[in-house]
Structures are given as C-alpha cells and as structure tokens.
Amino acid sequence: MQPFNVLPDPETGGLLTVATEPLLARAAAEGVPTVAAWGFPALLPLADAARLTAAIERGDELNGRANAARDSYRELAGVKRALVTIAQQRAAKAEEAAARAAHAATIPARRAADAEEAARRGDPRSKNPDEGLPPFVAFERHAEKAAV
Amino acid sequence: MARTAPAPETVTLADAMARLAVNSRHILTLALDGRLEPTLSGDLTAASVDRVAAQRARALEDS
Numbered sequence: 001m002q003p004f005n006v007l008p009d010p011e012t013g014g015l016l017t018v019a020t021e022p023l024l025a026r027a028a029a030e031g032v033p034t035v036a037a038w039g040f041p042a043l044l045p046l047a048d049a050a051r052l053t054a055a056i057e058r059g060d061e062l063n064g065r066a067n068a069a070r071d072s073y074r075e076l077a078g079v080k081r082a083l084v085t086i087a088q089q090r091a092a093k094a095e096e097a098a099a100r101a102a103h104a105a106t107i108p109a110r111r112a113a114d115a116e117e118a119a120r121r122g123d124p125r126s127k128n129p130d131e132g133l134p135p136f137v138a139f140e141r142h143a144e145k146a147a148v
Numbered sequence: 149m150a151r152t153a154p155a156p157e158t159v160t161l162a163d164a165m166a167r168l169a170v171n172s173r174h175i176l177t178l179a180l181d182g183r184l185e186p187t188l189s190g191d192l193t194a195a196s197v198d199r200v201a202a203q204r205a206r207a208l209e210d211s
Binding site: 081083 | 173175189
C-alpha cells in the first residue's frame with residue numbers, strides 16, 4: 001500500500017488524498033468522483049484511494065501470476081517439443097541400426113547363393129569366393145564378414 | 149501376423165518433474181544425456197524415470 005498525503009476535505013470534513021496518475025485513471029475508469037480542493041483539481045477521498053490502490057495491487061499480482069503461469073506453460077511446451085524431437089531422432093537411429101543388422105544378416109545367405117551359382121556355372125571362385133577378385137572387392141567382402 | 153511391441157509405460161513431463169524434484173530444463177538435460185528416455189508423445193518412459201530416481205536416491209544416501 002502506498003503512503004498517502006492526506007488533506008482535510010473543506011466541505012465534508014473527511015480526508016482527501018493527492019492521488020497518483022494511475023490511481024486517478026483507475027478512479028475515472030470506475031466512476032469514482034474526485035474532489036477539487038486545496039488548489040488541486042482532482043483529489044480522492046482517502047477511503048476510495050486505499051480501496052483503488054488495493055485493487056490495482058491485486059490486479060498486478062494476478063497479472064504477475066498469470067504471466068508466470070504462461071511463461072511456465074511455454075517453457076514446458078518447449079521442453080515437451082524437444083523431448084519429442086529427441087525421441088524421433090533416437091527412433092530413426094534405432095530403425096537405421098535395425099535395417100543395417102537385417103541387411104548384414106542376409107550376407108551369408110547371399111554369399112552362399114553366389115557360391116552355389118558359381119559352382120553351378122563351374123566358376124573356380126566357387127572354391128574360394130575371393131579368388132580372382134580385384135583386391136578392393138576382396139577387402140570389402142572381408143569387411144562385411146567382420147561386420148557380421 | 150507381425151506382433152508389435154507393447155507401448156512402454158510412460159510418465160508425463162510434469163509428473164517426472166515432481167518425482168525427481170527437478171525443473172523442466174533439468175529433465176531435458178537428463179534426456180539429452182540419455183538417462184531419461186523420451187517417447188514420441190513427449191512423455192518419458194516410466195522405467196527411465198525409475199532408474200534416475202533410484203540413482204538420485206543412492207547418490208543422496210552416499211553423500
């Protein structure tokens with residue numbers, strides 16, 4: 001509560017106060033009449049000033065709480081979006097790893113099929129699948145075997 | 149017929165924050181570290197929250 005400068009009301013004997021601009025604006029908005037006295041064009045009765053000030057402070061507090069809640073909600077929403085992104089990235093990685101493993105699992109069968117096909121054609125590579133292959137191809141085959 | 153894996157039990161972000169007594173940014177850090185497992189719905193698997201809660205309890209006991 002802000003301290004008030006208090007003046008006596010020359011007409012009613014009550015108390016008046018010199019109000020701040022926001023307080024006068026609030027009084028005008030709520031239709032609270034002001035009093036012209038002591039050379040001031042608009043003084044407020046002390047009781048009205050106190051009531052209006054409390055209302056402003058309550059409003060500020062409510063606004064503050066609403067702002068904090070909104071900020072908190074935004075932060076939570078942002079973190080939740082980030083969690084979804086992390087989960088999506090991990091799911092994509094797991095899927096990729098599963099696809100790689102599935103592909104690697106087919107290598108022995110494909111190699112056996114190649115060897116069988118080569119044997120059927122009488123290809124000498126049926127005995128040693130790497131024989132006669134360029135070195136880099138043989139290397140890749142070994143790498144695939146190691147990966148399995 | 150292909151069988152799909154059952155969906156893991158999940159904990160909401162707010163519940164995980166309450167359970168671990170940390171704020172949302174800390175939850176995010178734990179998820180980035182790989183200690184918490186987020187789901188595609190933006191929740192966290194209950195198992196990962198349990199693990200982190202247990203780790204924290206152990207750390208508190210040790211200290």
